[in-house]
Amino acid sequence: MADCKSLIPTNEGDDHVIAAAKHIVRALETSKNLTDDVKKILADLDSRLSTMTVLSANKRGEINEIEERLNFVQEKIASWDSDQSIWDSSPEEASEYRQAVGEVQRLTENLGVLSLNEGEEATKLLNRAHSILQMGMAKLEEEFSHILIQNRQPFEPEHMSFRSSEEDIVDAESTISVEDDSVNDSLRRDSTSKGAEEFIIDLVHPDVIPDLKCIASLMFTSNYDRECRQAYISVRKDALDECLFILEMEKLSIEDVLRMEWSSLNGMIKKWIRAMKIFVRVYLASEKRLCDEILGEFGSVNSVCFAEVSKGSMLQLLNFGDAIAVGPRQPEKLFRILDMYEVLAELIPDIEIFFSDEVGSSVRIESHEVLRRLGDSVKGTFLEFENAVESNTSTNPFAGGGIHPLTKYVMNYIKVLTDYSDTLDLLLGDHDEYPASPLSNTSSIVEEEQENRCSSTSNSPLAQHLQSITSVLETNLDGKSRLYRDEALQHFFLMNNICYMVQKVKGSELGALLGDDWIRQHNRKFQQHAMSYERATWSSILSFLKEEGIFNPGSNSVSKTVLKERFRNFNLAFEEVYRNQTGWLIPDPQLREDLRISVSVKVIQAYRTFMGRHASQLDGGKYSDRYIKYSSDDLQNFLLDLFEGSPKSLHYPRRR
Template sequence: MGERVASDVPSREIERHLLAAAEHLFMAMDECADLSGDARRVISDLQSRLLTKPMHPGRREEFFRETEERLKQSEKVIMDWEASRLMICELGEAERNGYLDAVVEIRRSIESLGKVDPFRIVKQKETFLRAERVLEMAMSRLEEEVKCILGRCKQTYEPRSMSFRSPADNLVFGESFSSVEDNPVDSPRREFEAVDLIRPDMIPVLKAIAKVMFDSDHGPEFCRAFIGARRDALHEYLAGLGMKQLSIEEILGLDWDVLSHEIRNWVRVMWIVTGFYLVSEQNLCNQVLAEFGEFASAAFLDISKLSNLTILNFSKAIVMSSHRPEKLFGVLNMYEVLADRIININALFSEEECSSIRIEFHDFLVVLGDYARATFSAFRNSIESDHSHKPFMKGGVHPLTSYVMNYIKTLCAYRATFDVLFRDEQVCFMCPSLVAEDMTEDEPTSPLDRHLQSILPVLEANLTEKSILLDQHALKHIFLMNNICYMVDKVKGSDDLRCCFGNEWIRKQIAKYQQHATIYLRVTWSCALMNLRESGYAPGSSAPKPRARAREKCRAFCLAFEEVYKLQTGWVIPNPQLRLELQIATSQKVITGYRAFLGMHKMDIDDKYIKYTADDLESLILDFFEGSNRSLPHANSRRRYPQHHLFTNWPAFSNAQKAENQRNFP
């Protein structure tokens, strides 16, 4: 008996030292947030040796009673919580910690019961199985808690300072549209920071739940709940941004108005999602799952698949569609935003298992560039192949001209991107003779300049073909004059285009439309002014008397003027400066000759035979090129017209110029 007591003393002393060492070990573990692999292996080995060491029968019964008691207390906490149906996110920190501590205690009890000597009594086995059932119930509850926290406590954020608008919104052939100078494009903010996608106070709660579930071998269940909830949040967020989940077939079937809107929205979504949302999502995954190895990167990859699929599916559908010229600006916007975000995409998906995503985005950037080049070629081809058979009766600016000029003016907003895409592409000049005449190739130009310089000769050649459809020879020159003047005005009004084409091109084009104006004057008025010239008569012919001849010439001239007036008041010159200049030139040519004729025959023609005075005609010329046909009465209408006196009211024409004009007319 004495020997047994003596042996019990050192055992109790050893147990006391073991308990003290265990307390120090637990304190050290609490202070060390991240244990090394070696430390974890040592502690695990120690735990295994302690649990598998055979217990004294008396000590085994005592251990079982203690475990049973702790299990009952923890089980009560879990069952009470289950009955109340309260959620962790609705309670305070103390209640949450109490529940999680109870779950941890049950897990420890299961581990202890399972590693002690094989079950020797039925009650021990029943306790073990009961503890497992309670733990499974707790795990299911915690899985629901994860979904609840991520659902109720999510936060959405959209950078309000980011605005997206294409310089060529609603660009359609046949319509004038505002250029980039008229509608400046807001530059989106390029600096992004991660934001909190759920309430910050819930991050520690999620981490605690994750630790409990991973320690209980339910890590996959936690990840399933976490990924599912974050996928739903991303789906909801994309829907809030207006990004529809459309199939490629549905996208290809969209009307252009709808598709252009979707392209603009895609650019905006691409900025927001890759710029800050996925950064924030990755940050959330790391905050919650970083300590569990590769689960963080795997969860982020799984969550982001939805956005990647949506973004790439839409863009793939775009490049599968036809190369309509109006798509170029949208495609360039897509290319720019993707090129800008490639660095961020590389950082987001830097892990080896994400390499396929990086490669897909890089490959698609190349595809977008190819599509942009093909679309620009389609634009150039469409100019050459536009063979409209409907004559442009009033001779104004053709829709093709306004479309092309606004198109290339808008294209200048994409100079940097265009120069990258077309750096190595040779320019195909479809009208080399016109290029050689109009362009100066002495100075090196950018790819954009070279390609734009290849466009206008094609446009001018097409306009020349269209002018052939016009019946009146004079109207052909009005038509070409209007369109070339419009081209010059567009180039002069844009610093980018002026730099591209140069002042020499502008001077040559001005000379061209002035030449058309000169030809118009000759073609229109030569026949009418012939009536005011003295004509000879063959010997023996019965020439009219001078008085009758003068009256007949005056009458014929007025009739010719009326025919021109009736026709050319319906023609149009949209540029008010050009219209006034041509009216003045017409007045100088016509009125000068008419005044000289009346002065020469003032003794032969009485006032009653003069249908229009020179002042009347000068006023009537102001009705020319207004686009509304008018007719003049045949009765004497002298002095019924307001007097404008173009010669005296227009300072641009000096007396020397007037004299020069007068010498050119009879």
């Protein structure tokens, strides 16, 4: 009888076993040959079997109740048409649906516990609950995506306060080999390269954020976090692609970029500069906030999703920057590349914050690599610019002796470079000494500049480079001046061009970089060329007005023949100068006026003195008009016609 305890069922959920055990126990209790101890054991067994019967009935009731609730929520969840949005219907229905899915989730958890002890029936019910939950989650995933898409806020970058103004930007499209006036003042810094303000916008309507958070919470607690993340990433990736489309950033390969003409590429770079600032400072900052609001309660999920959403677009933008960096190093590209470098350098701290996790490391690394390559491109393009200045050759003299297009281009070019002083000092600072060019090795101008370099007010890397460039320019101009056969025009040309260089340096940042000594030295240079011009042009003419050689040999009387010849030669020489030099041009009004005054003082004074002494000696003054064609006032007025760049001729005196 001690083995009677083995009759107790080991599985409390098996009703048939319990009933059979009770039947056996009661049959044994009717036996007449039982001891008191056996009777006590059988009574205890009977009591325990009765309790198990009650417990089994309770479990049956619980399972039945769960099954009834499952039937109800299944009907509720299945009643929604897959093409119909729950959240578009009404807040009440959306709330009911969330409650239904939440109940399935709880029932699934309860059944998970029951199935461990209650056998096959509870397990089947658990599997059914999982199916219903999966159906509910699939609908929630659809709703999650639908809400994100339907409530996306319009992105309007043109309304942002730091948008670029096309009318404020003048492009540096002229190349250094083009010799025309279009280069004058054609270089200006891109207004979008600095000063953008940072602010955050609503990418999704704020009213639906609580709904999105609620759906995400349901999906995460139901272990459907992967589906939720994928839905978020898919929708927001499309939104970022649309953002780049609105910012007019095409998806181009490096090969596509390298094949583009400069005019098109220049426009693309301006768009890139603007797009980078807006995309990082506004769009990514806003995307980060949106991601934190919806997924911020689930650990590092928000950072991972943000990186997955945005790294493709960021790498697309960086890829364009890389294509520019590895492209041909042409001087006209330097300012745009500098703008790109400065913008990216300014944004890298933001990029490092946004992509601080391991999943964003590729963006962090690539941004630093692109910045480095852009910096290398700046240095290489800068050196290429000096080479282009040095190698710019001409076979014909520049008409009129005015300011050569090369001078305008170079001086405007380096004047704009001062806007990037800090960046260029940083990038050029690793060059201990600026490499000397072949042309500068034999140039007295460059040697003189190098001797005075130590007295410059600025010894920054950029200042040293600019001094070298101006020296190379002067050497080139000196060579171009030798294309003129007329010595006076050689000096006239150099006077004009060096004066222009000084005017560009004075009163600008170039003055601070090149120094007062540079300005004083070059002031002397163009003034010396002005004096050399006067000697070359007017010395021979004024020689006709000298007293030497006009007297008859052996007497103090004036030779009328020599005197007539002097006046005739003076008239012819003056008319020749007038015909030539009215076509010469001095663009600077002050220089033009100063040179006219200087010439006038010398010529008019000499002419008036000579004429006053000797006019009456020409046949007693009776026929003096035959030889004295012009009065001193006439000459004074004629001198005012010089250097206007419009050739004129004198055939008859202009009496006033």
